[in-house]
Amino acid sequence: MQTQGQVRSANLAAVLACLRDGGPRSRARLAADTGLTKATVSSLVAELVERGLVVEGALVRPGSVGRPSTLVELDGRGFCGIGVEVNVDYLAALALDPTGTVRRETRLALDVAALAPAEVLARASALVSEVRAGQGAAAVGLTVAVPGQVQGAVVRTAPNLPRWVGTDVAAGFADQGLPVTVANDADLSALAEVSAGPHAHVADLVYLTGEVGVGGGVVTGGQLLRGSTGVGGEVGHLALTPGDAVCGCGRTGCWETVVGLAALLRAAADPGDPLRDPGRDLEDRLAEVVARARAGDARTLEALAGIGTGLGVGAAVLVALFDPAVVVLGGYFAEVGEFLLDPLRAALAQRVEDADRVVLSTLGFTAAVRGGAHVALQPVFDNPTSVPLLEAPA
Amino acid sequence: MQTQGQVRSANLAAVLACLRDGGPRSRARLAADTGLTKATVSSLVAELVERGLVVEGALVRPGSVGRPSTLVELDGRGFCGIGVEVNVDYLAALALDPTGTVRRETRLALDVAALAPAEVLARASALVSEVRAGQGAAAVGLTVAVPGQVQGAVVRTAPNLPRWVGTDVAAGFADQGLPVTVANDADLSALAEVSAGPHAHVADLVYLTGEVGVGGGVVTGGQLLRGSTGVGGEVGHLALTPGDAVCGCGRTGCWETVVGLAALLRAAADPGDPLRDPGRDLEDRLAEVVARARAGDARTLEALAGIGTGLGVGAAVLVALFDPAVVVLGGYFAEVGEFLLDPLRAALAQRVEDADRVVLSTLGFTAAVRGGAHVALQPVFDNPTSVPLLEAPA
DNA sequence: AGACAATAGTGCAGAGACCGAACGAATGGG
DNA sequence: CCCATTCGTTCGGTCTCTGCACTATTGTCT
Numbered sequence: 001m002q003t004q005g006q007v008r009s010a011n012l013a014a015v016l017a018c019l020r021d022g023g024p025r026s027r028a029r030l031a032a033d034t035g036l037t038k039a040t041v042s043s044l045v046a047e048l049v050e051r052g053l054v055v056e057g058a059l060v061r062p063g064s065v066g067r068p069s070t071l072v073e074l075d076g077r078g079f080c081g082i083g084v085e086v087n088v089d090y091l092a093a094l095a096l097d098p099t100g101t102v103r104r105e106t107r108l109a110l111d112v113a114a115l116a117p118a119e120v121l122a123r124a125s126a127l128v129s130e131v132r133a134g135q136g137a138a139a140v141g142l143t144v145a146v147p148g149q150v151q152g153a154v155v156r157t158a159p160n161l162p163r164w165v166g167t168d169v170a171a172g173f174a175d176q177g178l179p180v181t182v183a184n185d186a187d188l189s190a191l192a193e194v195s196a197g198p199h200a201h202v203a204d205l206v207y208l209t210g211e212v213g214v215g216g217g218v219v220t221g222g223q224l225l226r227g228s229t230g231v232g233g234e235v236g237h238l239a240l241t242p243g244d245a246v247c248g249c250g251r252t253g254c255w256e257t258v259v260g261l262a263a264l265l266r267a268a269a270d271p272g273d274p275l276r277d278p279g280r281d282l283e284d285r286l287a288e289v290v291a292r293a294r295a296g297d298a299r300t301l302e303a304l305a306g307i308g309t310g311l312g313v314g315a316a317v318l319v320a321l322f323d324p325a326v327v328v329l330g331g332y333f334a335e336v337g338e339f340l341l342d343p344l345r346a347a348l349a350q351r352v353e354d355a356d357r358v359v360l361s362t363l364g365f366t367a368a369v370r371g372g373a374h375v376a377l378q379p380v381f382d383n384p385t386s387v388p389l390l391e392a393p394a
Numbered sequence: 395m396q397t398q399g400q401v402r403s404a405n406l407a408a409v410l411a412c413l414r415d416g417g418p419r420s421r422a423r424l425a426a427d428t429g430l431t432k433a434t435v436s437s438l439v440a441e442l443v444e445r446g447l448v449v450e451g452a453l454v455r456p457g458s459v460g461r462p463s464t465l466v467e468l469d470g471r472g473f474c475g476i477g478v479e480v481n482v483d484y485l486a487a488l489a490l491d492p493t494g495t496v497r498r499e500t501r502l503a504l505d506v507a508a509l510a511p512a513e514v515l516a517r518a519s520a521l522v523s524e525v526r527a528g529q530g531a532a533a534v535g536l537t538v539a540v541p542g543q544v545q546g547a548v549v550r551t552a553p554n555l556p557r558w559v560g561t562d563v564a565a566g567f568a569d570q571g572l573p574v575t576v577a578n579d580a581d582l583s584a585l586a587e588v589s590a591g592p593h594a595h596v597a598d599l600v601y602l603t604g605e606v607g608v609g610g611g612v613v614t615g616g617q618l619l620r621g622s623t624g625v626g627g628e629v630g631h632l633a634l635t636p637g638d639a640v641c642g643c644g645r646t647g648c649w650e651t652v653v654g655l656a657a658l659l660r661a662a663a664d665p666g667d668p669l670r671d672p673g674r675d676l677e678d679r680l681a682e683v684v685a686r687a688r689a690g691d692a693r694t695l696e697a698l699a700g701i702g703t704g705l706g707v708g709a710a711v712l713v714a715l716f717d718p719a720v721v722v723l724g725g726y727f728a729e730v731g732e733f734l735l736d737p738l739r740a741a742l743a744q745r746v747e748d749a750d751r752v753v754l755s756t757l758g759f760t761a762a763v764r765g766g767a768h769v770a771l772q773p774v775f776d777n778p779t780s781v782p783l784l785e786a787p788a
Numbered sequence: 789a790g791a792c793a794a795t796a797g798t799g800c801a802g803a804g805a806c807c808g809a810a811c812g813a814a815t816g817g818g
Numbered sequence: 819c820c821c822a823t824t825c826g827t828t829c830g831g832t833c834t835c836t837g838c839a840c841t842a843t844t845g846t847c848t
Contacts, residue, residue, distance in 0.1 A: 003835060007401055007805065028825055040806055042826060066824030067814040204622040218715075220626065225614050227717025228598040232614065234714050239707070239745045240634070251745065313633070320628050321612075321715060323621020351633045351645065397806060401834065422796055434835055436797060460795030461843040 005385075008044075011036060012384040015044050016053060019074050020098070020381065021201065024057055026069030045072055051387045052078035053098065053380070074099045079380060079387070080137040082178070083372025084128050085145040085185060086120060086169070088112055088160045088212065089282060093127040094366060096373035097137060098380065100196050104131040105366065117164050121172025128176055140380055140387075142178040143372030144169050145185040147211065149231055153182045159236075159248045160212050181375060185209070185368040186330075187224055187233065190217025192363055192371030193328050206324045207361070208235065208311070209331035212282070213248070214256040218322055225322075236260075240314055258310040261332050264289065267303035286332055293339050301339060308340035312347025312355075319352045330361035399779075402438075405430060406778040409438050410447060413468050414492070414775065415595065418451055420463030439466055445781045446472035447492065447774070468493045473774060473781070474531040476572070477766025478522050479539040479579060480514060480563070482506055482554045482606065483676060487521045488760060490767035491531055492774065494590050498525040499760065503675075511558050515566025522570055534774055534781075536572040537766030538563050539579040541605065543625055547576045553630075553642045554606045575769060579603070579762040580724075581618055581627065584611025586757055586765030587722050600718045601755070602629065602705070603725035606676070607642070608650040612716055619716075630654075634708055652704040655726050658683065661697035680726055687733050695733060702734035706741025706749075713746045724755040 014034050019025070022033070031041045048054040057071035076097035084093040091110050095103040106127060112120050124144075132139050146169060148158030153170030155161075170180040190207035193199050207217040216235030218225040225232040236256040237249050245263070247254035257263060261282065268289055269275035275285050292300040315327055329337055337360040348355035361367060380387055408428050413419070416427070425435040442448040451465035470491035478487040485504050489497040500521060506514050518538075526533050540563060542552025547564030549555075564574040584601035587593050601611040610629030612619040619626040630650040631643050639651035651657060655676065662683055663669035669679050686694040709721055723731055731754040742749035755761060774781055 003401075003804090005804075005835095007397075007834095011806085026825070037807055038826065039808080039828080043805085062815075062824065064824090065816045065822065067826075069825060202622075204626075220614060220619050220621070221617055223615055223617070225716070227614070228596075228719035229717055232598075232715065232717040234717070238714055239710055316633055317711060318715070320632055321626065321712070322619070323623055323626040323628070325622035397833085399806095399833070401805095405835090420796070431836060432797065433799080433837085437834090456795065456844075458795090459793065459843095459845040461797080463796055 009383055009385045011040065012044055012048060013382055015041065015048065016074070016381050016384055019054060019072065020100070024071040024073035026060070026071060028069060030072065048384060050389050051384060053384055053387060076101055076103075076137075078137060079140050079377070080135070081373040081376030081378075081380075082128055082131060082139050082142045083145065083188070083369035083374070083376065084124055084142065084173075085368045085372065086112060086124055086161075086164075087145075087147050087185065087368075090365075091120070091124050091127055092366070092369050093124070093131045094369040094373050095131045095135070095137070095139070096370065096377060098377060102370070103135060103137060105369075106131055107365075113161055113163070117167045118172070121167075121169065125173050125175060128173065132176075139176075139178055139376075141181070141376030142173055142176055143181045143183060143188065143375045144173065145183060145188045145368035145372050147185050147213075147215065149234070150182050150184055151230055153180065155182075179376075179379075181372075183372070183375070184215070184217070186215030186217040188217070188369075188371030188375065189215075189330055189361075189363070189367035190219050190233075190328075190371070191224060191374060192367045193361065194219050194222075195371065195374045197362060198359075199326055199328065202325050204322065204324045206233075206315075206318050206322055206327045207367075208315075208318075208327065208329055208333060209367075210259065210261060210329070210333040211331050212262060213260050215331070216318075218318075218324075220322060220324075235314065235318065238314060238317070240317065241310075255310075255314050259307050259314065261286070263310075264303055264307050264332075264336075267306055268292075268300050286335060290336055293336065304336055304339040305343040307336075308343030309347045311340060312344040313351075315344065315348050315358060316351035319348065319354075319357070325357065327358040328361045329358065330363070330367055331365075334360045334364065403777055403779045405434070406438055406442060407776055409435065409442065410468070410775050410778055413448060413466065414494070418465040418467035420454070420465060422463060424466065442778060444783050445778060447778055447781060470495055470497075471530060472532065473534050473771070474529070475767040475770030475772075475774075476522055476525060476533050476536045477539065477582070477763035477768070477770065478518055478536065478567075479762045479766065480506060480518055480555075481539075481541055481579065481762075484759075485514070485518050485521055486760070486763050487518070487525045488763040488767050489525045489529070489531070489533070490764065490771060492771060496764070497529060497531060499763075500525055501759075507555055507557070511561045512566070515561075515563065519567050519569060522567065526570075533570075533572055533770075535575070535770030536567055536570055537575045537577060537582065537769045538567065539577060539582045539762035539766050541579050541607075541609065543628070544576050544578055545624055547574065549576075573770075573773075575766075577766070577769070578609070578611070580609030580611040582611070582763075582765030582769065583609075583724055583755075583757070583761035584613050584627075584722075584765070585618060585768060586761045587755065588613050588616075589765065589768045591756060593720055593722065596719050598716065598718045600709075600712050600716055600721045601761075602709070602712075602721065602723055602727060603761075604653065604655060604723070604727040605725050606656060607654050609725070610712075612712075612718075614716060614718075629708065629712065632708060632711065634711065635704075649704070649708050653701050653708065655680070657704075658697055658701050658726075658730075661700055662686075662694050680729060684730055687730065698730055698733040699737045701730075702737030703741045705734060706738040707745075709738065709742050709752060710745035713742065713748075713751070719751065721752040722755045723752065724757070724761050725759075728754045728758065 031038045055075040057073045076099035080095040092107045094105045149156045155164045158164045169182045203222040205219045209215040214236040218233035237254040245257035345355040425432045449469040451467045470493035474489040486501045488499045543550045549558045552558045563576045597616040599613045603609040608630040612627035631648040641648035739749040
């Protein structure tokens, strides 16, 4: 903090955060909640209105006597953040406005692994253009979620998209003319979980996503855990069990060889079973697993229970180390969650306290794009003065 | 940030931090380093001098032409922070001044487990008085390190000091008239490692301390990992290996049953061996282990190699999850480190990249008290205006 | 020896931001 | 119809930083 201009900016941000986290309220309540005086809040609100970030809302009758208050609320019309996801078998994009409302959302099935990265990026950018089009809200930023480790804007490792290693993902969206951030999909999903929904504002959360591999995102103390080289929270290749299955990373015993989607399919069906047909869409096969389990097929249920137990063993380590308030299961874990939770909690309860903190994600496959859009909007909330004034001050 | 008074405070803190982290320097360089103007820095330095936090030092001749600069440096004479440690078989206390210099240090062997907590606290408080006495520096705070999990000022769990559970440790130091903080010893040691010495300012670090059990302290993104209930970084009871050894916590397979001091002694000597004599001081026995290892005793070396391998297996999990720049081994691990590092790094290298990031602590058994004293001093650096003016402004 | 350039540090007027108190606005109750 | 209550604004005051001018001190060049 150096200049009083930054004080102004910080206080504008405090008012915005208050409105975002606690909903619309009067200037008087904003003053009480932020500790600022009513005079200052009036001035701050006026500036935020000029920047198109908040609007005056309804008049609210007080409970008893007194002048009615004018609600102040976030203005969702002016801006939005864009999240876009490149995953193994689909692309997705989403526009989120400052109020937390999803403005546009789209998804495109695509065999990403079979195409050149440049080709995929062109289609993803087209998807972004589609999401941006036809709405008054100006996009303020773009975040790209990729299933791998990212350094800067470049993919460093991507077990399920090996051709993407070394790709500068941000460059593929240069035509959008927006600030572009590239990040790991599980990390962004974790941020999505703590930014909205039932776990909003939880400061310590672990997100696990089941894909072909297993991804993890960890939030501690309200911050995303990154680690010294940006590889923190890498749960897929934890060496938990001295198992013999060889992982894509070349080692044995990695957690994802135990609880990844491949492990489930192997355990649930013999070679020759349609579930093991590598040419079939993974989503289709997963739907069939769910159908068999619901029909009570013993082999399937046993396989799912095995995954649940394996998850519990690993989750015990994560719970002991991170002490999260909640462990959220996303990706395919959420889809088959009803069959996982009991064995998972049983295994977890043997090892740590409070096994009930494991829950299923309600965001589905939109978690990553939602988190990405949230990240893209963040600069507006952090520094409201970066948003231009709408009309010249009189 | 609400008032411009807090701007002043933040800028005073910025100047102090600059001097602490980068050493003495002129006002002009402070201005360049903090981004403030020279005029502002002059004003800030004047106030810090009035509060007894910095002093003017030597005149430095410039390399070529120009007026010589007056160095400004931290004043270590006025204040100190106190760290005190209650451990299984000793008490220790240390006074640290703002320059990072240890002013007084003392240690007292004591069979803490055999005494009532109140009795031990009385002796610890006497130790603090001893450290405070006879120096002009006024203590600004006191931090107590205990080998267990702490909530507020109360011990929640302490495997090796079971009688202490529920003890209000801060109350035992009320007679000192200082703000008292109580914290886990491994957490404080981790803070000590990142606050001074070869790993100063490392933002991501894992500290492991070998005692009867195993303690862990984790710093991520420059912050101590606490978790939702303050139990984060609890490494001792990680269920890593499906071993059969029963842990003090009642479960099996906990890491500390594999790499704790008890495991080492069990592996290094048969029952009846003097090393296994429970009546003997642990330090003595540890010294004998080192002596035997240095003499080349095969059984001892094998036992130590086993510990090293076990450490490597667990460290692989920690490295994968936290991605620390460095893993520091403290406690007994550091004392026998020369025999652990090779097998440890071998086991680690099989599982993660960069096994060389594991190193031995150079702080020895003073890590916890040092970290505690650092924590006690922190409020002065965070908010210099909390320190009273020495002389009334003219 | 003297002028000059370079660097360090201070003095001062001004602008920006918040605060506190007083004031006008809007409403329900007696 | 008056008053208490609550909301929001206006205005003067204070604090802090900034930018520029100015002094201080030294080495170098002529």
